[in-house]
Amino acid sequence: MPEYNSAVLQELLDGCLQKNRRSQELLYKQFYGYAMSICLRYTRSREEAKEILNDGFLKVFTKLDSFDASRPFKTWLSRIMINTALDHYRQEVRRDVFDDVEVAEQVSVDETVISKLSHEELVGLIQRLTPAYRLVFSLSVIDGYTHEEIAEQLNISVGASKSNLSRAREKLREMLSKISIDDYDRVAR
Incomplete structure (x- = not known):
């Protein structure tokens, strides 16, 4: 169709x-x-x-x-x-704790590493996030929800949404940098 x-x-x-x-x-x-x-x-x-x-x-x-x-x-x-x-x-998954922070900083991710990953690899990285981080990241970055909408959907504060997004990005950045290091190690051998 x-x-x-x-x-x-x-x-x-x-x-x-x-x-x-x-x-x-x-x-x-x-x-x-x-x-x-x-x-x-x-x-x-x-x-x-x-x-x-x-x-x-x-x-x-x-x-x-x-x-x-x-x-x-x-x-x-x-x-x-x-x-x-x-x-x-x-x-x-009610047992996950949402952190409440008023200001969440943006974390940049190496676009070169991302461009080399397949869709499945990206989804795999997102799946490795904690449920709270995964939900906020997916709702915000992929599905375009605002922090206010996320807060309402998950019954958390806007600050908690921002904090979880920031921490999700940081975790993804750490995972991506590990991929970069692993790739470098393979090439160097």
């Missing part, structure tokens, strides 16, 4: 609204990769991401009647997957 708001997509969505299993399966398969890429950014493992993805698609199928067909389906799907990941976080 080249266009996500095409007649073919609308036909699939209509079938899903009628609880047609084949339409649900086709919609799931069509958007699996896109939805999984979102879920992977918010989880530590592929298994956890798949659990969130399946929960998210269950929500898609049960709430499809609330989808506004005049808007892009991918945007609506993305929002459901992000909210499902946040719900999962709230249920499973």
Whole structure:
């Protein structure tokens, strides 16, 4: 399906609204990769991401009647997957501590190292962050949420959101510098 708001997509969505299993399966398969890429950014493992993805698609199928067909389906799907990941976080990982700091400094990352990494490697680095850092980083940097929106979603202060983003960037910078050092060591041998 080249266009996500095409007649073919609308036909699939209509079938899903009628609880047609084949339409649900086709919609799931069509958007699996896109939805999984979102879920992977918010989880530590592929298994956890798949659990969130399946929960998210269950929500898609049960709430499809609330989808506004005049808007892009991918945007609506993305929002459901992000909210499902946040719900999962709230249920499973409440023990993480969010730090509260009024001012968070920006940390620069070596763009040369980033440009050499594949998408999977970048997602792998993000997955290695603590859940609190991973959530704030993904919401802010990848999905474009403001610190105010993040604070509201995660029930933390704006300062905690800024602090966690700063610390996530610092951790990523440390991981990226380690990759640079490891690459240098391999070349030097």
